[in-house]
Amino acid sequence: MWPExxxxxxxxxxxxxxxxxxxxxxxxxxxxxxxxxxxDALNAAARKKDLKGxxxxxxxxxxxxxxxxxxxxxxxxxxxxxxxxxxxxxxxxATRVLRVQAAGGxxxxxADGLSRIVYRDxxxxxxxxxxxxxxxxxxxxxxxxxxxxxxxxxLKLRLTxxxxxxxxx
Numbered sequence: 001m002w003p004e005x006x007x008x009x010x011x012x013x014x015x016x017x018x019x020x021x022x023x024x025x026x027x028x029x030x031x032x033x034x035x036x037x038x039x040d041a042l043n044a045a046a047r048k049k050d051l052k053g054x055x056x057x058x059x060x061x062x063x064x065x066x067x068x069x070x071x072x073x074x075x076x077x078x079x080x081x082x083x084x085x086x087x088x089x090x091x092x093x094a095t096r097v098l099r100v101q102a103a104g105g106x107x108x109x110x111a112d113g114l115s116r117i118v119y120r121d122x123x124x125x126x127x128x129x130x131x132x133x134x135x136x137x138x139x140x141x142x143x144x145x146x147x148x149x150x151x152x153x154x155l156k157l158r159l160t161x162x163x164x165x166x167x168x169x
Contacts, residue, residue: 043094046093051078051085064151089127133157138153
């Protein structure tokens with residue numbers, strides 16, 4: 001028969017092994033948390049007006065599809081964002097992941113976004129505030145170990161300019 005002390009040591013060792021085995025799983029953030037962190041970093045790059053940093057979140061074959069089914073390539077997006085950043089005084093945004101579904105090594109994400117852009121109207125020269133509220137379905141893929149967006153489908157878009165609704169083109 002083992003002495004009482006040996007039983008306690010064995011029980012303690014078993015508990016420590018169980019904790020050690022469970023720790024990596026508990027410490028690993030969920031897919032939703034990892035994707036949320038990427039959106040947070042994307043929004044931080046936007047606040048800094050860092051075009052190169054922003055574009056690093058997208059794959060070279062990225063495609064955006066608006067609410068009317070029109071598509072935009074990464075090259076077109078690059079031009080549009082560069083132009084917008086050039087006239088922007090301030091930019092802020094937040095994205096909240098609503099749902100994530102793992103799909104073939106990637107993820108399909110539905111997220112709400114809120115962006116606020118302050119710029120000088122080129123015609124009048126006065127300060128203008130544009131606010132966009134969006135719901136998008138993004139397809140994320142891992143590229144050399146980094147999560148990037150391959151496609152965006154806009155599900156909902158509401159724009160206001162100086163607090164007044166803007167009709168979409």
